[in-house]
Each structure stands twice: as structure tokens, then as C-alpha cells.
Amino acid sequence: MPSRRPPSRRPPLKACRRCGALVALDVKVCPFCGSTEFTDSWEGMVIILDPERSEIAKELGIDKPGAFAIKVGGRVVKR
Numbered sequence: 001m002p003s004r005r006p007p008s009r010r011p012p013l014k015a016c017r018r019c020g021a022l023v024a025l026d027v028k029v030c031p032f033c034g035s036t037e038f039t040d041s042w043e044g045m046v047i048i049l050d051p052e053r054s055e056i057a058k059e060l061g062i063d064k065p066g067a068f069a070i071k072v073g074g075r076v077v078k079r
């Protein structure tokens with residue numbers, strides 16, 4: 001198992017396995033892609049406020065505002 005950084009500054013969120021959206025722990029269905037599979041194993045967080053103007057959003061293939069993980073389950077999310 002890879003070593004993990006202490007979770008002290010990590011927000012209480014889980015990531016959608018399909019699209020990487022970060023949502024509150026009590027969310028049952030991903031508001032972005034409709035998936036019901038989530039994981040606590042995610043890394044890197046980007047917050048997209050204006051996908052039209054965000055270079056990061058374009059690079060990550062995100063077209064909706066929200067918070068997204070860069071990696072889910074140890075892999076970069078493919079969109």
C-alpha cells in the first residue's frame with residue numbers, strides 16, 4: 001500500500017468513480033453523470049467555477065461547475 005498523507009486537511013467528500021465529481025458523503029447519486037459508485041480514494045481537488053473560461057476545466061474535460069478530483073482510485077480520471 002502506498003503511504004498516505006494525514007487526512008487532517010482533506011474535506012469530507014467522496015469522489016464519483018466515473019467522472020471524479022466530489023460530493024458530500026451523504027449524496028447517493030452523482031449530480032453530474034448519474035453514477036451511484038463513489039470512493040473515498042481520491043487525490044487532488046480542482047474547483048471549477050466557470051467551465052467556459054477555465055483552462056483547467058478544458059484540460060480535464062469538465063463542462064459543469066463543481067469540485068472534481070484529479071485522481072480516483074489512484075488513476076487520473078478520464079472523461
Ligand SMILES: [Zn+2]
Nearest residue numbers: 016019030033
Ligand atoms: Zn459522476
